[in-house]
Amino acid sequence: MESNNIMQEKLNNSLPLFNGVSKKFDDSTFWGRFQNFRDVTDPSTLFCSKAQLEQSQKLLEDFKKGLVDPTVSNLQLWNAKKNVDAIIHPDTGKSIFLPFRMSAFLPINVVICAGLILPNASIGTTIFWQWVNQSYNIALNHANRNASNQMTNKQILNAYLSAVGISCSLAVGLGYAVDKLSNSYIKNPNVIKGLKMMVPFTAVTSAGIANVLIMRRNETVNGIDVRDKDGNVYGKSKVAGREAVYKVAFSRAATSFPALLLPNIVMTLFEKLKFVQNYPKVKMPLNLAVIGVIFNTSLPAAIAMFPQESVISVDNLEPEFKNLKDKNGNPITELIYNKGL
Structure with a gap:
């Protein structure tokens, strides 16, 4: 004690x-x-x-x-x-539904990643896990968006269908292309294995970027709130909206890179150990543990690439933000926006 x-x-x-x-x-x-x-x-x-x-x-x-x-x-x-x-969401002041908090991203994505990198997965299995992944990403992006710009149910549905369609098409198409290459042109098993490792990463990363761009399109079209350091909102900026969405899309890609590529590389090393060769059933829990450890670092690192409360010069914003003054009559040179997570 x-x-x-x-x-x-x-x-x-x-x-x-x-x-x-x-x-x-x-x-x-x-x-x-x-x-x-x-x-x-x-x-x-x-x-x-x-x-x-x-x-x-x-x-x-x-x-x-x-x-x-x-x-x-x-x-x-x-x-x-x-x-x-x-x-609590910084814009709405309301509690974020538990599965869609950023703190739930790690445990939920350990399971999803395990499904995405299953060896010799069938087309049905590939489509299922891509659907699960993009469905979760849609909900996560919506729950952690900049809430100063609302989306209709129709817009959410269109974004959902687009992201799922892109991810499933990429995963199946790339998988088919790799199989054709391995059967016709590439005979080196290590090259084939490397290409197969890249399929889920390429599909998930491309779809993840598209997911953010589609799901948060409203922010780029209608703008998001920009405010001063005292919290006074001066209007909505499309420039800030685009910058926020692009930053989040880049962060999503950075999150996928280590989580989908590194576990396969690490597991290749583990599989050479006699213990793993003698007890092959430990491969799956070991793989999940590796994914968890990598996600524990890669997720906050990817989000940390840009501040959540981002500062932007008024010189880079629309004309209506150029000649603002604060409560003391001093020119405002910078404004702040919430980029979301």
Whole structure:
């Protein structure tokens, strides 16, 4: 008990002083954003109950009002913010449905990736797992979008059908092309294996990018809210909307790369071990463990490529944002937008 208290005290002292405004780590650097997004993607927040979430929200509200009990530690305040950031959508202020939180991405995608990289999968199996993957991605993208621009049910359905159609067509088409090449032109088994490894990656990455571009098309057409550092919204910008969507699409591609390519490479090395050769049934759980470890790093790293609260110069925005002034009459040179996740 005493050792646990000592560890808690060390952790409490190692964290920056909570002020209710700043992030836990420096959001202007990649490493700082990576550490911040580790909190957002931490699966342990999935176990935060409704009562615990409400308690976390109340603690943060009390802090803003200067009503926090002096016995509340710095660590408790940061943990409260971690729960709120992982569960509450920054635009709507509402709780994100549990399976579609970024913290659920890792455990759910471990299962999906295992299905996507099944060896010698039939066309039916390939289509099924591509459908599952894109269905989940659609829901995830919608739940974590910039919510200042709404989509109709018809737009959501069209985006869903387009993304699923693209991913399934690519996966089946590429798989067929590789089979034709291996039967007619390529005889080297290592080259064939490498090409087959690239099929799910190419299909998932291409469809993932298309998924984001289609699902969040409204943001590029109608724009998203841009605001100053005090939270005052000055209107919707199509330029900011396009930049937000392109950043998220790039991050999605970066997430897929290590998660779908590296496990096959690592498993090729593991399969040379005598233990794995003697007990082939360990291959699947070992593969899932490798995927989980890789996702645990690749997901926050991909999201951290760009700040969630992104800053854009008014010089790069539409003319109506060029001559704005703040409450003190000073020219506004930069505005902020939420790029989504």
